[in-house]
Amino acid sequence: MSARDRARRALDRLVEASATERALISLASLVLAIAVGTVLILVAGRMTTCEQAAFVLTHPRPFGLPQVFAMGFCYDPVAVFDRLFLGALGDPLRAGWDPLNSQFAVTLRETTVLVFTGLSVALAFRAGIFNIGTQGQLVVGALATAMAVLWAAPLVSGVLGTLLLVPLGILVGALFGGFYGAIPGALKAYADANEVITTIMLNFVATGVVLYLVSGILKDPESAANQTVPLPDYAQFPPVLFGEQFGFSLLALAFGLVAIVAVYFLLEQTTFGYDLRTSGHQPAAAAYGGVDAERTIVASMTLSGALGGIGGAIYVLMILGNFQTGVPAYGFDGITVAILAGNNPLGVGFAAFLFGVLKSGTTAVQFATDVPPQLVGVLRGLIILFVAMPEFFRLIGRYLQPPERNRAVATDGGHGSADGREGSP
Amino acid sequence: MSRSQASALAGLGRRGLAVVGAVGLVAVLVVLGVAFPRSIAGDLVQIMFAKGTLASALRLSVPIALAALGGIFAEKSGVINIGLEGLLIISAFAAIYAMDLSNNLWIAFGGGVLASTLLAGLFAVVCIEFRADQIIAGLAVWLIALGLAPFASQVVYNAPNSDSVRTPPTLPDLAGGIPVVGDVQAALGDLPFLGALFSASVTVYLMFLMVLASWYVLNRTQFGRWIRASGENPKALDTAGVNVSRVRYAAVLLSGVLSGMGGASLSLSLGQFTGNGPTMVNGKGFIAIVAYLFGNYNPIGAFLSTMLFAGLDALQIALQLRDVGVPNQLVRITPFVMVIVVLALVGRTRLPSAAGEHYESGED
Numbered sequence: 070m071s072a073r074d075r076a077r078r079a080l081d082r083l084v085e086a087s088a089t090e091r092a093l094i095s096l097a098s099l100v101l102a103i104a105v106g107t108v109l110i111l112v113a114g115r116m117t118t119c120e121q122a123a124f125v126l127t128h129p130r131p132f133g134l135p136q137v138f139a140m141g142f143c144y145d146p147v148a149v150f151d152r153l154f155l156g157a158l159g160d161p162l163r164a165g166w167d168p169l170n171s172q173f174a175v176t177l178r179e180t181t182v183l184v185f186t187g188l189s190v191a192l193a194f195r196a197g198i199f200n201i202g203t204q205g206q207l208v209v210g211a212l213a214t215a216m217a218v219l220w221a222a223p224l225v226s227g228v229l230g231t232l233l234l235v236p237l238g239i240l241v242g243a244l245f246g247g248f249y250g251a252i253p254g255a256l257k258a259y260a261d262a263n264e265v266i267t268t269i270m271l272n273f274v275a276t277g278v279v280l281y282l283v284s285g286i287l288k289d290p291e292s293a294a295n296q297t298v299p300l301p302d303y304a305q306f307p308p309v310l311f312g313e314q315f316g317f318s319l320l321a322l323a324f325g326l327v328a329i330v331a332v333y334f335l336l337e338q339t340t341f342g343y344d345l346r347t348s349g350h351q352p353a354a355a356a357y358g359g360v361d362a363e364r365t366i367v368a369s370m371t372l373s374g375a376l377g378g379i380g381g382a383i384y385v386l387m388i389l390g391n392f393q394t395g396v397p398a399y400g401f402d403g404i405t406v407a408i409l410a411g412n413n414p415l416g417v418g419f420a421a422f423l424f425g426v427l428k429s430g431t432t433a434v435q436f437a438t439d440v441p442p443q444l445v446g447v448l449r450g451l452i453i454l455f456v457a458m459p460e461f462f463r464l465i466g467r468y469l470q471p472p473e474r475n476r477a478v479a480t481d482g483g484h485g486s487a488d489g490r491e492g493s494p
Numbered sequence: 495m496s497r498s499q500a501s502a503l504a505g506l507g508r509r510g511l512a513v514v515g516a517v518g519l520v521a522v523l524v525v526l527g528v529a530f531p532r533s534i535a536g537d538l539v540q541i542m543f544a545k546g547t548l549a550s551a552l553r554l555s556v557p558i559a560l561a562a563l564g565g566i567f568a569e570k571s572g573v574i575n576i577g578l579e580g581l582l583i584i585s586a587f588a589a590i591y592a593m594d595l596s597n598n599l600w601i602a603f604g605g606g607v608l609a610s611t612l613l614a615g616l617f618a619v620v621c622i623e624f625r626a627d628q629i630i631a632g633l634a635v636w637l638i639a640l641g642l643a644p645f646a647s648q649v650v651y652n653a654p655n656s657d658s659v660r661t662p663p664t665l666p667d668l669a670g671g672i673p674v675v676g677d678v679q680a681a682l683g684d685l686p687f688l689g690a691l692f693s694a695s696v697t698v699y700l701m702f703l704m705v706l707a708s709w710y711v712l713n714r715t716q717f718g719r720w721i722r723a724s725g726e727n728p729k730a731l732d733t734a735g736v737n738v739s740r741v742r743y744a745a746v747l748l749s750g751v752l753s754g755m756g757g758a759s760l761s762l763s764l765g766q767f768t769g770n771g772p773t774m775v776n777g778k779g780f781i782a783i784v785a786y787l788f789g790n791y792n793p794i795g796a797f798l799s800t801m802l803f804a805g806l807d808a809l810q811i812a813l814q815l816r817d818v819g820v821p822n823q824l825v826r827i828t829p830f831v832m833v834i835v836v837l838a839l840v841g842r843t844r845l846p847s848a849a850g851e852h853y854e855s856g857e858d
Contacts, residue, residue: 109645113645113646113649116646116649116650117649117650199629201633256834256837256838260837260838260839262834262837262838262840263787263837265576265629266780266783266784266833266837267834267837267838269777269780270777270780270830270831270833270834271830271834273772273776273777273827273830274827274830274831274834277823277824277826277827277830278823278824278827280823281821281823281824284823285821401637404633404637405637408630441644441645441648441649443641443642443644443645443648443654444641444645445641446637446640446641446642446644446645447638447641447642447645448641449637449641450634450635450636450637450638450639450640450641450642451634451638453630453633453634453637454616454620454626454631454634454635454638456630457620457626457627457630457631457634458620458624458625458626458631460624460625460626461620461624464624
């Protein structure tokens with residue numbers, strides 16, 4: 070059995086679980102990650118020093134009994150998760166909540182980019198390919214978008230400019246991202262180079278080349294930072310309902326939702342999608358059915374890269390308004406989004422929103438507490454780890470369930486595709 | 495059987511081709527450099543055979559080689575550990591923190607190794623006990639460490655970069671005071687190119703020691719045979735009455751110990767942990783994976799291919815200091831490009847047959 074077959078079989082195990090079970094596992098992983106995060110916050114709160122404890126752990130004192138035990142912590146986990154989740158939505162529980170508030174705008178704007186990186190990773194996963202390079206594809210797409218739009222901007226203006234420049238930017242982002250994704254695809258298909266390593270290496274290459282370009286010939290001469298000159302306003306996503314200063318456009322989010330549906334349709338309803346899924350799921354059957362394995366790999370990686378590149382285009386055209394080095398880790402969050410969504414495009418929407426909340430909540434946490442913002446990075450890793458071990462939750466489930474139901478679960482839940490969608494031809 | 499042998503031969507052929515190609519390229523460069531000492535080739539050859547370049551190549555290979563050795567043990571036993579990068583990151587921070595608290599080099603190394611081994615232990619439980627997908631769990635290990643180390647640094651030092659601590663001694667530091675040994679060391683250390691071998695940091699000698707020890711353990715001991723069997727034919731090992739899971743646990747924990755040494759060496763030899771962006775580890779764990787694939791799972795082969803990558807890295811650092819007309823940001827990516835080229839040339843490596851697969855003993 071070849072390495073690729075084995076990797077695919079491993080992926081199958083993730084796909085195999087039924088949709089409900091997968092959703093439950095994702096939820097349980099999230100809860101467990103938050104629990105571990107709470108412990109981490111408490112431990113970190115003991116390691117650092119502060120003038121006054123933000124959180125005190127003590128026992129209840131009924132009838133005025135004396136306090137015998139109390140432990141102070143510098144960080145308050147309740148406040149952290151309150152800010153992380155409620156803060157990200159702009160305090161929906163408070164009276165007079167305005168859904169158009171700035172923090173919620175940030176949440177939705179992060180969600181929009183994450184929809185594309187999540188789709189990028191998920192699509193490759195479904196083809197049996199680990200695309201860790203969405204980050205690099207996004208960076209390349211973002212810079213290409215900025216350059217193309219800057220070049221074309223003087224030719225048009227006004228509403229017509231927006232109508233032409235935004236689609237142009239997205240197209241260029243998709244093209245360059247797709248090309249950058251096709252490289253590891255071709256290396257995998259024709260030279261058997263492991264895509265996990267090549268995509269990670271290409272992330273480093275993208276960062277280096279982009280830094281070279283943006284600190285050199287493409288640099289805004291008037292700025293001290295490594296960035297291009299700003300795009301004119303008419304070359305960016307126009308804000309709808311939300312204020313212009315938030316860097317969010319409902320149009321972009323709507324475009325993200327269209328992309329979700331489009332990828333879902335592509336995967337589930339088209340011949341190409343069928344070929345892609347079978348070569349990810351049952352490569353032998355796909356080959357027998359006449360699927361060109363090499364071409365499918367390159368095509369899947371190109372599409373995956375294009376989605377990452379569109380993410381970069383959105384980042385430039387909606388959030389930044391130019392290109393700067395130091396792009397946030399949208400690509401790596403995309404891995405978590407895809408894994409959390411069970412690589413289902415429809416699930417990507419929910420998972421992206423959850424991560425939009427986490428990313429936007431991070432700034433709220435930073436504002437309200439002293440807890441380091443890197444916490445969300447840890448949560449990201451923990452969530453992936455927990456989602457990767459469904460067996461753990463099944464074990465707990467079996468342990469918690471009464472013995473009679475236990476047997477029923479063992480007979481029908483153990484193996485086989487419960488949702489039947491992935492049946493062999 | 496014959497087919498797998500044939501493909502192994504084909505793989506060896508491509509690997510041999512890659513090695514011959516690399517050696518040929520260097521030879522052409524040397525000839526050009528000697529013939530035209532004032533050209534870029536001349537500059538390159540001069541840098542290549544400078545003592546400083548060998549010294550920094552040795553220093554740079556320590557974390558990569560140690561992580562690669564760890565990766566060999568894990569993968570030979572059937573567990574693909576793609577989280578080596580994470581193990582390096584976590585141990586790099588833990589070693590600095592332990593050094594800061596204790597000011598004792600042994601405790602600092604121990605702290606790094608402990609942190610890395612704990613994380614490897616978590617990975618082992620998740621993969622072996624809960625049958626997680628090894629690639630995804632390995633990615634999780636990387637991402638957890640990538641968040642956790644800067645988080646901890648922020649908590650302790652109020653910044654993603656730690657305070658500076660004392661660095662480990664070099665061989666001249668240790669030998670300097672001793673009458674005869676000191677003189678011998680000084681004489682050897684003054685040798686033109688190879689002198690770098692005799693005046694390096696102690697971490698470099700730790701690496702040499704571990705390369706030889708790993709080769710010995712893998713090829714000459716009972717435990718090494720168990721590890722190889724656990725990756726190639728777990729069923730046979732099980733039949734022989736050896737607990738496959740236990741062998742795999744041991745191998746993955748060992749990869750944690752070795753990576754821990756690597757991470758601790760990396761940060762301690764610089765005296766600081768830097769946690770911005772991809773942290774100071776900056777892909778070394780992934781380069782380590784390519785190094786042992788290129789080295790065909792042989793500790794000595796892995797060390798030699800590490801020297802290739804680290805040598806290239808040393809070369810690019812030296813090139814950055816001289817102005818050769820190529821911008822630094824581009825020179826800096828050469829090791830990463832080299833990894834991709836090597837991987838494309840080597841192509842599919844013959845993994846241990848059962849690598850990546852969960853093994854279930856038939857007993858229960």
